[in-house]
Amino acid sequence: MILDEILEHWLARLDNQAMSTVATPRQKLTRNLLPSTEPLQLLAPSGEAGPGAHLPPDDILLDLYRRMVVGRRFDAQATALTKQGRLAVYPSSHGQEACEVGAVVALREQDWLFPTYRDCVAIIARGVDPVETLSLLRGDQHLGYDPYEHRVAPQCTPLATNALHAVGLAHAARLKGEDTVALVFVGDGATSEGDTHEALNFAGVWKAPVVFLVQNNGYAISVPMSKQNAAPSLAHKGVGYGIPSMLIDGNDPAMVYTAVHEAAAAARAGEGPTLIEARTYRIEAHTNADDATRYRGQDEVLHWLARDPIDRLERHLSARDLLDAAGRQRIADEAEAVASSLRERMNTDPVLAPAALFEHVYATPTPALRRQAAALASELAL
Amino acid sequence: MARALNRALADALAADERVLVFGEDVGTLGGVFRVTDGLAASFGEARVFDTPLAEAGIVGTAIGMAMNGLRPVVEMQFDAFAYPAFEQITSHLAKLRNRTRGRIELPVVIRIPYGGGIGGVEHHSDSSEAYYVHTAGLRVVTPGTPADAYDLLRAAIDCPDPVIFFEPKRRYWAKSSDPLTSGTPIDRALVRRPGRDVTLIAYGPMVATALETAEAAEVDVEVIDLRSLAPFDDETVCASVRRTGRAVVVHEAPGFLGYGAEVAARVTEQCFHYLHAPVARVTGFDIPYPPPMLEEHHLPSVDRILDAIERLQWDDTAVLPDA
Numbered sequence: 001m002i003l004d005e006i007l008e009h010w011l012a013r014l015d016n017q018a019m020s021t022v023a024t025p026r027q028k029l030t031r032n033l034l035p036s037t038e039p040l041q042l043l044a045p046s047g048e049a050g051p052g053a054h055l056p057p058d059d060i061l062l063d064l065y066r067r068m069v070v071g072r073r074f075d076a077q078a079t080a081l082t083k084q085g086r087l088a089v090y091p092s093s094h095g096q097e098a099c100e101v102g103a104v105v106a107l108r109e110q111d112w113l114f115p116t117y118r119d120c121v122a123i124i125a126r127g128v129d130p131v132e133t134l135s136l137l138r139g140d141q142h143l144g145y146d147p148y149e150h151r152v153a154p155q156c157t158p159l160a161t162n163a164l165h166a167v168g169l170a171h172a173a174r175l176k177g178e179d180t181v182a183l184v185f186v187g188d189g190a191t192s193e194g195d196t197h198e199a200l201n202f203a204g205v206w207k208a209p210v211v212f213l214v215q216n217n218g219y220a221i222s223v224p225m226s227k228q229n230a231a232p233s234l235a236h237k238g239v240g241y242g243i244p245s246m247l248i249d250g251n252d253p254a255m256v257y258t259a260v261h262e263a264a265a266a267a268r269a270g271e272g273p274t275l276i277e278a279r280t281y282r283i284e285a286h287t288n289a290d291d292a293t294r295y296r297g298q299d300e301v302l303h304w305l306a307r308d309p310i311d312r313l314e315r316h317l318s319a320r321d322l323l324d325a326a327g328r329q330r331i332a333d334e335a336e337a338v339a340s341s342l343r344e345r346m347n348t349d350p351v352l353a354p355a356a357l358f359e360h361v362y363a364t365p366t367p368a369l370r371r372q373a374a375a376l377a378s379e380l381a382l
Numbered sequence: 383m384a385r386a387l388n389r390a391l392a393d394a395l396a397a398d399e400r401v402l403v404f405g406e407d408v409g410t411l412g413g414v415f416r417v418t419d420g421l422a423a424s425f426g427e428a429r430v431f432d433t434p435l436a437e438a439g440i441v442g443t444a445i446g447m448a449m450n451g452l453r454p455v456v457e458m459q460f461d462a463f464a465y466p467a468f469e470q471i472t473s474h475l476a477k478l479r480n481r482t483r484g485r486i487e488l489p490v491v492i493r494i495p496y497g498g499g500i501g502g503v504e505h506h507s508d509s510s511e512a513y514y515v516h517t518a519g520l521r522v523v524t525p526g527t528p529a530d531a532y533d534l535l536r537a538a539i540d541c542p543d544p545v546i547f548f549e550p551k552r553r554y555w556a557k558s559s560d561p562l563t564s565g566t567p568i569d570r571a572l573v574r575r576p577g578r579d580v581t582l583i584a585y586g587p588m589v590a591t592a593l594e595t596a597e598a599a600e601v602d603v604e605v606i607d608l609r610s611l612a613p614f615d616d617e618t619v620c621a622s623v624r625r626t627g628r629a630v631v632v633h634e635a636p637g638f639l640g641y642g643a644e645v646a647a648r649v650t651e652q653c654f655h656y657l658h659a660p661v662a663r664v665t666g667f668d669i670p671y672p673p674p675m676l677e678e679h680h681l682p683s684v685d686r687i688l689d690a691i692e693r694l695q696w697d698d699t700a701v702l703p704d705a
Contacts, residue, residue, distance in 0.1 A: 141483065142477075142480070142481040142482075143481050143482050143483070143485075146482075146485050147449075147482060147485055147486060148485060153449070154478070154481055154482060154486075158469065158473055158474075161442060161469060161470060161473065161474055163442075164438065164439055164441075164442025164443050164445070164446065164470065165443075165445050165446040165449065166446060167442075167443050167446060168442065168443030168444060168445055168446020168447040168448075168449070168450070169446035169447065169449050169450045170446070171443060171446070171447065172446065172447040172449075172450035172451070172452045173450055175402075175428055175452070176450070176451070176452075178450075180450075182446075194438060194466075195438055195439075195442060195469075195470075198434070198436040198438055198439035198442065199439070199442070201434050201439065202433070202434055202436070202439045202443055205434055356483075359483070359484070360479050360480045360482075360483055360484040361479070361480050361518050361519055362479075362519065362521070362543050362613075363479075363487070363541075363542040363543055366569070366613040367613070367617070368613060368614070368616070
């Protein structure tokens with residue numbers, strides 16, 4: 001019965017848990033096959049740390065806060081750019097900043113990030129240029145950044161296919177004796193895809209140094225969790241692959257950071273993969289082209305706005321005098337500068353080169369492609 | 383031919399430590415057709431290994447490994463069992479170079495035993511080449527002779543592009559004393575038998591059938607072994623057709639939108655004024671692959687190819703009575 005309740009009313013239960021029953025890891029997290037029944041949390045929505053909570057260092061908390069504020073401002077600016085026709089589409093991650101930023105800050109330079117289309121904030125948190133990050137969604141090229149520069153794979157638009165790439169890359173790193181961990185983001189809907197199953201299974205068998213982070217934002221576009229999954233939680237799926245799993249509060253940046261940090265440390269130590277389900281919520285619609293009012297009520301959104309990850313950390317930092325009004329302003333100014341620079345740079349028409357259509361299809365263009373390129377060039381010369 | 387492929391894998395593994403071989407049953411067992419026989423013992427389980435039974439997983443992880451500098455050679459156990467990997471192949475393996483403007487290079491080889499003629503039960507005899515040649519970014523090759531199996535596989539492993547390597551499974555047991563050499567460009571067709579009167583265009587399992595047909599024909603048949611299905615070697619094929627003035631293309635796969643349709647169109651476009659007859663196609667029927675006891679009726683035979691050659695309007699005044 002309890003499991004049924006979790007399935008059908010997890011949203012409401014999370015609400016109650018926030019008051020009283022959320023589990024707090026007291027010491028270093030232990031990785032068990034079975035996740036906790038309640039999401040682990042270090043900071044309550046009030047910003048208060050749980051009793052005995054082992055928090056990340058202060059400088060990490062401040063860094064998380066700063067990157068989340070910048071990320072949210074970037075996200076809002078990107079949504080605005082869709083309205084001006086500067087972006088073809090934008091899937092917002094407003095509300096999911098704790099996952100986007102917490103996970104990325106826990107990675108080291110030599111680690112890899114495998115993001116999805118909703119993870120632009122994570123990508124800029126990793127240091128990728130915002131304009132390069134948005135090339136895919138602007139539509140001038142499929143990928144604007146160099147994956148090897150920041151070790152960020154191309155954003156994955158098909159679901160869960162990138163999980164297998166992460167496992168392969170991580171396994172190759174181990175074969176080559178490299179100290180590399182791959183973190184892959186998947187959404188709740190993507191856990192239904194076969195590639196998620198295959199990736200978890202391969203990673204489990206190979207003990208690949210991979211961290212699977214499921215951002216469970218409650219909906220796969222419009223389809224709720226109750227129609228997606230019959231397990232007690234998505235984290236429970238790790239058990240079937242022999243993969244230690246954690247269920248965490250995905251709106252608690254300190255918790256996300258800690259969970260990914262511990263999982264990555266275990267991966268580096270040769271202990272294999274970890275599956276983390278982070279429960280969060282997508283405040284905006286699926287994309288600017290979606291109408292979320294067709295499948296969810298405003299009361300639900302308001303409920304989650306009250307559990308905002310940035311407000312939570314801000315309250316915590318302020319209460320501990322780690323952040324004052326001047327500090328907040330400095331970070332807000334930085335975010336505004338990022339948005340304004342993005343606005344300015346995106347308000348120019350990208351230079352398009354039709355001849356580039358034929359480049360990089362093969363290492364060397366085939367004779368047929370050379371003929372087609374010449375045909376297009378002569379068409380354009382008319 | 384299986385031995386030649388095995389030798390190619392062994393030599394590639396020895397030549398380049400970045401080369402890995404993995405798939406289902408390729409390790410301890412040495413593959414269901416024994417193409418990887420002995421490789422795990424020679425090169426160790428870190429480089430030649432069995433994977434979980436999941437084709438999307440095999441190709442998906444191969445992509446990740448190639449992103450990290452390795453050169454995976456993976457095996458799909460049978461043609462029809464490669465379909466679960468289709469998304470990984472078409473959406474990722476084929477496109478990542480283009481999507482990343484050349485920054486990610488994926489030198490992955492996917493070996494697929496394909497075609498019929500071995501009495502295989504359902505799902506073990508598909509000729510699935512058309513699905514892959516339609517996808518830009520993939521190279522698709524298939525050897526027709528044991529010696530070329532070696533040459534072409536070495537070229538595929540050395541190639542910076544992803545290669546779908548179709549192995550004509552009914553020729554695995556074909557024998558040849560030709561020396562194993564490498565160096566023929568991966569994208570070139572070869573004239574296997576010169577002839578003056580008609581060009582017979584074949585690939586994979588049909589190369590041997592085409593050569594047999596040439597021996598039996600009353601006219602002088604030139605046999606071209608395409609080797610590379612994508613890209614297509616227009617130059618070699620069209621030069622031959624311009625010499626002979628007639629062309630027949632043959633394959634096991636169904637004819638409707640099959641590879642022969644593209645060959646016929648290209649030859650017609652480029653050699654129209656040299657042709658004395660429309661390009662003929664001899665293909666499998668437009669049916670799901672038949673049960674093994676009926677497959678001989680489906681597969682193009684020497685007689686069927688000879689009939690097609692006979693119908694190539696040798697006498698310009700004749701009207702085909704039964705066409």
